[in-house]
Amino acid sequence: MTTLYASFADRIGAILDDLQASGALPAGLDRRNVAVEPPRDPAHGDLATNAAMVLAKPAGTNPRALAELIVPKLAALPEIASAEVAGPGFINVRLTEQSWRDELAGILSSGGDYGRTATGRGTRVNVEYVSANPTGPMHMGHCRGAVVGDALAALLEFAGYAVTREYYVNDAGAQVQTLARSAHLRYREALGETIEIPEGFYPGDYLIPIGQALAAEFGDAYVGKPESAWLDLFREKTVAAMMDMIRADLALLGIEHEVFASEAAVQKAGKVDVALDRLRGEGLVYEGTLEPPKGELPDDWEPTEMTLFKATAFGDDSDRPVRKSDGGLTYFGTDLAYHAQKAETADMLIDIWGADHAGTVKRIKAAVQALTGGKVAFDVKLVQMVRLLRGGEPVKMSKRSGSFVTLADVVREVGKDVVRFTMLTRKADAQMDFDFAKVVEASKDNPVFYVQYAHARGRSLHRRAAEAGIDLAPAADLSLLDAEELALVKLAAQFPRIVEGAAQAHEPHRIAFYLYDLAAMFHALWNRGNDDPARRFLLSDKPEITRARLALSDAIGQIIRNGLGVMGVTAAEEMQ
Numbered sequence: 029m030t031t032l033y034a035s036f037a038d039r040i041g042a043i044l045d046d047l048q049a050s051g052a053l054p055a056g057l058d059r060r061n062v063a064v065e066p067p068r069d070p071a072h073g074d075l076a077t078n079a080a081m082v083l084a085k086p087a088g089t090n091p092r093a094l095a096e097l098i099v100p101k102l103a104a105l106p107e108i109a110s111a112e113v114a115g116p117g118f119i120n121v122r123l124t125e126q127s128w129r130d131e132l133a134g135i136l137s138s139g140g141d142y143g144r145t146a147t148g149r150g151t152r153v154n155v156e157y158v159s160a161n162p163t164g165p166m167h168m169g170h171c172r173g174a175v176v177g178d179a180l181a182a183l184l185e186f187a188g189y190a191v192t193r194e195y196y197v198n199d200a201g202a203q204v205q206t207l208a209r210s211a212h213l214r215y216r217e218a219l220g221e222t223i224e225i226p227e228g229f230y231p232g233d234y235l236i237p238i239g240q241a242l243a244a245e246f247g248d249a250y251v252g253k254p255e256s257a258w259l260d261l262f263r264e265k266t267v268a269a270m271m272d273m274i275r276a277d278l279a280l281l282g283i284e285h286e287v288f289a290s291e292a293a294v295q296k297a298g299k300v301d302v303a304l305d306r307l308r309g310e311g312l313v314y315e316g317t318l319e320p321p322k323g324e325l326p327d328d329w330e331p332t333e334m335t336l337f338k339a340t341a342f343g344d345d346s347d348r349p350v351r352k353s354d355g356g357l358t359y360f361g362t363d364l365a366y367h368a369q370k371a372e373t374a375d376m377l378i379d380i381w382g383a384d385h386a387g388t389v390k391r392i393k394a395a396v397q398a399l400t401g402g403k404v405a406f407d408v409k410l411v412q413m414v415r416l417l418r419g420g421e422p423v424k425m426s427k428r429s430g431s432f433v434t435l436a437d438v439v440r441e442v443g444k445d446v447v448r449f450t451m452l453t454r455k456a457d458a459q460m461d462f463d464f465a466k467v468v469e470a471s472k473d474n475p476v477f478y479v480q481y482a483h484a485r486g487r488s489l490h491r492r493a494a495e496a497g498i499d500l501a502p503a504a505d506l507s508l509l510d511a512e513e514l515a516l517v518k519l520a521a522q523f524p525r526i527v528e529g530a531a532q533a534h535e536p537h538r539i540a541f542y543l544y545d546l547a548a549m550f551h552a553l554w555n556r557g558n559d560d561p562a563r564r565f566l567l568s569d570k571p572e573i574t575r576a577r578l579a580l581s582d583a584i585g586q587i588i589r590n591g592l593g594v595m596g597v598t599a600a601e602e603m604q
Contacts, residue, residue, distance in 0.1 A: 031131070033064050044057075058086070062078065062079045067120055081117045091117025099113055125514055129507065143587065145186070145528050147532065148531065151190065153190065154378070156195070156377070157181075163270065172414050179448070186594050189531070197271060204263050206230065208266055209255075210230040215242040241269065271288070280435070318336070334349040360391060367406075374404060380408075383410045383413065412459050414451075415461045418464045419465045420465075442467055450467050452537045483585050488602065496566065498568060508576040513553065520583060526538055
């Protein structure tokens with residue numbers, strides 16, 4: 029369906045077309061910044077548009093004069109109760125009550141598609157998230173980025189984008205060599221040796237079953253053998269086992285990736301050389317030395333010639349090494365080629381990174397711009413760490429994992445839905461506390477509970493109506509809803525524009541914020557019945573009013589389900 033805000037935008041567009049046709053407006057005006065939104069103060073009306081403010085200057089007129097041409101045409105529309113010019117040229121509009129009743133009916137008829145938009149229009153978006161090193165189980169340091177990335181991918185799909193969910197496996201470099209050596213120790217342990225884990229190795233118990241599996245597969249074939257005989261094999265086997273573990277951990281959160289891209293495969297396929305040769309041909313890769321570090325120079329510092337990418341040509345603070353002086357690749361060198369690979373099949377790239385990677389954003393943005401000529405949009409969303417608390421006290425670390433709290437343990441304790449919702453209750457770049465006691469608390473201060481309770485309350489109406497013998501088969505008479513009830517519809521009708529704005533800004537937390545506001549307004553309306561029995565949703569002696577209010581409740585429940593679905597959260601049918 030065409031939602032109310034979209035319909036009104038179409039009405040504004042048609043009026044501007046008429047003004048152009050009559051010569052009151054010049055042709056070819058850029059209307060992209062014309063917006064339709066709720067006024068900041070609800071007392072000013074239901075909707076507002078900045079059309080006159082945006083178009084007056086390029087049209088060679090002043091905003092109020094243009095607004096005075098638009099307002100009479102708006103006021104003549106049957107769904108408009110009033111339209112007026114405000115301030116320097118804003119236009120405020122009040123809709124008829126029937127318009128809101130029609131929107132309520134539209135929410136109910138659209139069902140799971142209400143809020144779905146065509147904003148993306150099939151634009152191909154690659155969302156890369158998690159991409160944790162395969163050196164240990166998923167921990168809560170990874171959890172927030174995982175949820176933000178997955179919810180963003182779902183949000184973009186809901187807004188019409190064609191989305192690929194990707195995980196970049198860092199299976200090359202020193203850390204996976206160390207992982208292989210650590211697994212070899214556990215392999216020997218499984219064969220009966222007593223081992224000591226050296227400093228710098230991975231000590232977690234999670235490698236014990238991997239060592240046992242290696243012992244079962246190879247016996248003692250690689251005991252006492254030189255490292256060259258088993259290192260690559262053990263690296264490959266251990267990384268594969270760790271990725272199975274990571275996929276299982278992510279599945280607990282309802283997260284699946286379509287693509288797992290290998291760092292080692294990018295290097296083996298020669299894609300780094302291809303990318304660097306291309307940039308060299310454009311004068312963007314060269315052999316040179318970097319400026320000395322600012323401040324006091326280290327005693328052993330000396331200029332070293334390296335292969336550098338001219339990142340400063342794209343706004344970075346300095347040029348960046350892609351190969352070291354010994355010819356070895358830097359991490360950035362491979363990362364540059366990996367982003368070139370992603371860009372081959374995408375119109376937009378989005379990376380979800382931990383905030384500790386903020387210092388590398390400029391260089392990778394420079395690389396993507398250079399590699400794609402600016403034709404592929406690129407955004408990096410930084411996600412702050414989560415501090416785990418229990419009753420306000422920091423949570424102790426897990427012995428099994430080595431040094432951290434595993435994601436699996438947290439999900440098993442409080443549940444997938446609580447974890448996912450909580451991770452979206454703050455902007456991604458804001459610090460977050462995750463208190464095990466607070467996230468399961470049954471109070472208004474817990475957004476997870478508050479939104480779920482709103483949905484469960486609505487579902488309970490059907491059960492209670494059936495128990496009261498109310499016939500729900502006849503169609504609801506929505507004309508029985510009063511202004512206070514229609515005010516809830518006005519907030520509900522904002523859901524499609526919230527989806528559109530959140531998708532364009534790459535901010536899935538906006539859905540959580542909106543659902544909390546919607547739930548709060550629904551609870552407030554519900555609670556009026558505590559003081560005034562006539563305001564209750566269920567009136568056993570007034571089935572017509574009950575059916576109308578049940579339709580309102582169903583519409584709110586539908587939007588909550590749709591929003592929670594985008595967040596990857598299951599709506600509660602009842603609260604325990």
